[in-house]
Amino acid sequence: MKLRWQLVLSHLVSIIVAAVVIGAVTVLLLLRNTATIEKQMVDAGLANAAHTLEQRVADLSDARDAVASFVAYAAAIGNDVETLGRLHNVLSLYRLERVEIFAGLHKTVEAYRWERGADPALATAWLPSNPSIAAQVASGQPTTWVQTTTDGPASLKLCAPVGGTGEAVRQWVVVTEPLDTDLLERLLPAQAVGALEYNREVLVAWPPSPSPPANLGELARFLPQAPFSFLFSPIEAARPTAQLDDGASLDLRVLAAPLRRGESLLVGVRTWFLVLAGGIATAFALGSGLAGRLLSPLKSLIEGTAAMARGHLMVRLPVERHDELGALTREFNRMADEIRNTYIGVISTLAEVVEAKSHYTRDHIERVERLALGTLDVLERRGWVRFSSHQRFLFSVAAILHDVGKIAISNEILNKSGPLDSSEREQILTHPEVGALIVERMGKLERAAEIIRCAHEHYDGGGYPRGLKGEEIPLESRIILVVDAYDAMIVDRPYSQGRPVEHVVTELRAEAGRQFDPVVVEAFIEAISLESPEAGAARADSGLYRALHADSDPGFSGQTPPVSPG
């Protein structure tokens, strides 16, 4: 797997693991907090319901006492319309459903509201069947109990004797509150189901069903549903409310759906997945970006190394980082410098040998290189060619060492002032091949060797050693041929006087198409016409030959400017 994808994968795994862990913890905390809040809300709703019921019992107690006072101070209590009317006023005032007045075991009068109190099942069965309650009633004490029936709603009964305890107790007032679904619907919190229990048995449940449930769990099917709420148990809470005189209590029990937990889980999971998706995208982007940032210098190093392997001795990588990769790049540049210096040392030695053997001066080699590069510049400017720095380097090497083959030719022949015989001529004709072989054996300079090999080929095929012509001859060789001829004609020799430039130019043009490439000749003429003495000096400073000999000159760094591979 590529390093880029390893980095991306590493980021992805890290972020997914982090998101999963953080998300799971967050969702769990969210659910725990929501469960606490839900429980508190249910408890609060139940407390409110219990308070409402207790308040209702207190109101019933007040109503009972009010009716008892009315009965105590009324001139006569009978079952007449006037009394009934007064009792109905009390019903309306206290929102009572039913009030009954007993004299002994006989019901004197009763009044009930039509909405709920008219139900015959709510009529008080006098005396209460529970002996302890009956005894308490008979003893003249206010009593509260629950009356249950087989086929009607249960009811809460509040009884009070009429008159003080010192008097003969003959009359009782009983007020009734139906313990039915209407009451429970008013009491229960919204979206909750529940039951009112008496002695741990369900008296009435909400919502109503054909048969009362044996336990609260049966009501769970009525609870509203929300996404994911089925994963959680309903919230159950119970609270005792009214304490009855038979020792039992009325208990409210509610069951609420875990809607908020379901919603929280939905929001949590949704958020979790969205953050995870964002995290994955971010991990991909960051991993890819970091990989690009890390791999960019590595890629340059790989390409630089490959260029070095191909013989690109001028390669130098930019150092843009200050980390290990920057150090690696610096070390690469140092290694490239060492290799390049080794080559330069060899080339320098060979150039010195040629200088020493021939009667060339350092100026000749410098001029040839400078004018060759100048001609190449003109050709590039005209759009004929486009040379890379590596090609220019090889061109420079070839220009400097174009006559290196003369090492193998005896000094007598080289320096002979008279005409050469055929064997001497044959020996002279071998020097391009010899020079090419020398340069080839230096390694990585095959192209320079080929340029040197062809540097004496003529455009019309009349040159040597192979008689190539036209485009078969490398351009660099054609340039070197023109430049070398020019330099030979303008420079004073021991056996000849240097000719004026105009004459040389005329001569070059005359040989264009025969000995020289016409395009190269014109480019060369432009190059020398553009060349001023200052410019020539400046150009000479930048030539490779200048660099070769600058190693021994104080003040010259010997470093070539940074060049990117390729």
Next chain:
Amino acid sequence: MRLHWLLALMAWGVPVGLLAPACQPARSTSANLVVATSWSGPSAGALHRELLGISRDLGSVNVDLRTYSPNAFADLIARPQPQGWEGQLDLLIVPNYWLGRLAERGIIGEIPLPRVVALQSRVVGQALLAASRGGQLLGFPISASVLALVYDPTRFPAPPATIDDLLAAPLPLDVLPFALDLGDPYQLAALVACFDGLQPTGDGGLIWRDEATLEVLRRLDRLWSRREAWRACRGQNLESLQLQLFAEGRLASFVAGPRLIEPLERLGRPFAVVPLPGFAGAPAPATALVSYQCAAVVRQSRWIDLGMDVASRLLDDEANDRLNHATRGLPVLGGAYQSPEAIASPATVGFLRALENGRPFPASADWQQTFEAIAVRLARIVTRPSPPPLDELSATLMGRAR
């Protein structure tokens, strides 16, 4: 590297963009219909259950029921503020006689013709007429209420033909022949109609003639000769008192609405229901006013079509039956009159006949004001501990109270 930063930005931007709507309450993307009513108790509960069922059927619709006391609701709707509740409430459940005033104030509008046509095929014509004004249907009638005479068939083997027959019946001394709520103009209106007390006006309203009221009270004068009768016809919690007296056999007949059918049946005492009879020799028969509960869509609602859909669904056969059973109202669907259960029940048949013979409560603002004014005048009478003399009654009713 810019591309990578762009990618990173997108990587966060996309989920945040997705997350933002996801974190909003789910309801924000669905319609939120607010229904307002003055119903209370089991009626409001039944309405709430039906609305929840409709909400479930419609899908992404949240229906919120707001209940007000009748006075608070009337005050809310009558409040003349430029930016009031109109933008907050979408559907109003109101009596049909409120529709005229609401339409005059531009709060509600006409129901589109296609929906009217659909209603005409299912809803009884009287109900649609009662919810109309100037030929425009303003609301969806969903339940009806009418008063009738509940009588004891053991006391009256044949249905009483007139009030006078009731009053003249040979009953035991402890049995009152007849009772009604004198303070309720709704009850009194049926009898007032016998003496041309309700005169139609051009805008579909009625004019209440106090002379006719006086005549009704004069014809009932025989009843007041018994002191307990006065208490049985006025005071608090009167329906319960009358029901109890009837259940105990101490009241032979009384004026009641359909909501007493169920408690009467539960009491086990035989009873029968007939349309309210008139007076002997009166120029016109008794004509009870029929009121309807209607669903009207607020014109400024964001969900007008949805509001009309919800109102239409309240008129589905089963939903309307459940609603009327819980609210003890009478159905407005023609099909409900033809069901075997309706035909088999003498009480239902009696009320349905009263509904057919009745006069729709006018959807006129003027009539509503008239009705409230007569209620105030009647209240002055019924607060008396004993029946006032006729001249005093006359002065009170004519606004010349001493």
